[in-house]
Amino acid sequence: MRIDEIVAQLGGQLLGTPDTQIRALAPLETAGPSDISFLANPKYRKQLDTTAAGAVIVGKGLTPPAGKSYVVCDAPYLYFARVAQLLHPEPQVKGGVDAAATVRSPIPASVRVEAGAHVAESVVLGEHVVVGAGSVIGAGSTIGAGTRLSANVTIYPDCVIGSDCRIHAGAVIGADGFGYAREQDGRWVKIPQTGRVVIGNDVEVGANTTIDRGAMDDTVIGDGVKLDNQIQIAHNVKIGAMTAIAGCVGIAGSTRIGARCMIGGQAGIIGHLEIADDVVVSAGTLVTKSIRKAGVYTANLPLQAHGDWVREFSHLRHLDAMAARIRELEKRLDKGEASS
Structure with a gap:
């Protein structure tokens, strides 16, 4: 793809040769003449002098060295992400049900159900849904148009998943929440978990992430939420729109997280807390009380000799x-x- 074709679709100011051919994306230090890279942090400016990239995405106010093509824009990393989508679009999927799959609900012809998958009774699937190999969709669940389930995803009964979501391999949505009462002799009495998991549109759920169903109310994941791999979200948690959560985070029951938050890897959030919109929780932080005001919060010790x-x-x-x-x-x- 020519660099001027990319700029024509995505905008920005082109400096250099319009017919520079771009075939792939690469870091500045390893890029070649047919690669495009980006510079988001000015402190790495010197890498522009040595990179072999055919084109580089840079921010405004930077004077780059001559000899290659540049795309000048407001947000280089975001622009890089758009270029990545342009060069690597998701493959088109042809509808159809594999002979080794089991489908017990009527589905649109555009839906693809791969080998070993199981679609139970009373399931509603939107157009162009993909059910990956070995995945299970429980009875009464609903999945919106364009959503794709990778291999071995488990959706328990009565869950709701919106449109254009991506659910990666091994994710489990709608398992019972951890709810028990204790007898005087120490035995545990299970509390039936009768709520659902309700997931909005354009949500991504990473591999082996688990989202528990509510005890009585629903567990709710808002539109545009991005969940990394191996996250545990307990029953009745509410996560606001466009929040991003990194890997290995654990969120205890009935916690409410606002919109546009960012939760760093291996953070822990205890139950029944309120976290405001636009909060950033640093990696490894244990959140033990509600956060009422937007900002960056950190609570961990630096690494040191034993x-x-x-x-x-x-x-x-x-x-x-x-x-x-x-x-x-x-x-x-x-x-x-x-x-x-």
């Missing part, structure tokens, strides 16, 4: 005693000043 950590933690264990001694010394000082 011996240093043991020594510093031993000091932390004595903080209460140290505080009591300081208060006692302050009282003595106050008495001394008063007597003088």
Whole structure:
């Protein structure tokens, strides 16, 4: 694809040779003459002097060296993402049901159901839905047009998934939430989980991510939410539109997360909390109380040598005693000043 054709579709200002041929995307340090790359952080400006890329996407206000083509735009990384979609569109899928699949509901002719998949009774599938090999869609579930399930996805009964979603391999949507009451003798009594999982449009669910159904109310994932791999979302959680959550995050039950939030990898959020819109939670942070105001929140310790950590933690264990001694010394000082 020529660079001027890309600019004609995506906008931006083209500097350099309009007929530069672009075949792939690559980082600045490894790109070749037929590759396009991007520079989003000005501190890597020197890489423009050495890159062999045929074209580079750069931000406004930068004066790039001569000798190659440039696309000048407001947001280079976003523009790069658009170019990636342009060069690597999703393959078109032909409708049809594999002979090794089981389908017990009427479905549109444009739907593809691959080998080993199972579509139960009373399921409603929109146009151009893809049900990957070995996937299971439980009775009474609804999946909107254009949504694609990869291999071995499990959708429990009565779940609702919107249009143009991507559900990756091994994801489990609608399993029972972790709900139990305890007998006096210690035995656990299971509480039936009678809610659903309701997922909006344009949602992506990563591989092996699990989203539990609600206990009585629904677990709700808003439009445009992006979930990485191996995330656990417990029963009755509500996640607002366009929030992104990185891998290995655990969200306990009945927590409400606002719109446009970003949750870093391996963060943990305990149950029954409220998190405002536009909150950023840093990787590895444990959120133990509600966050009422937009901003960036971090609560973790930096990596250090084990011996240093043991020594510093031993000091932390004595903080209460140290505080009591300081208060006692302050009282003595106050008495001394008063007597003088």
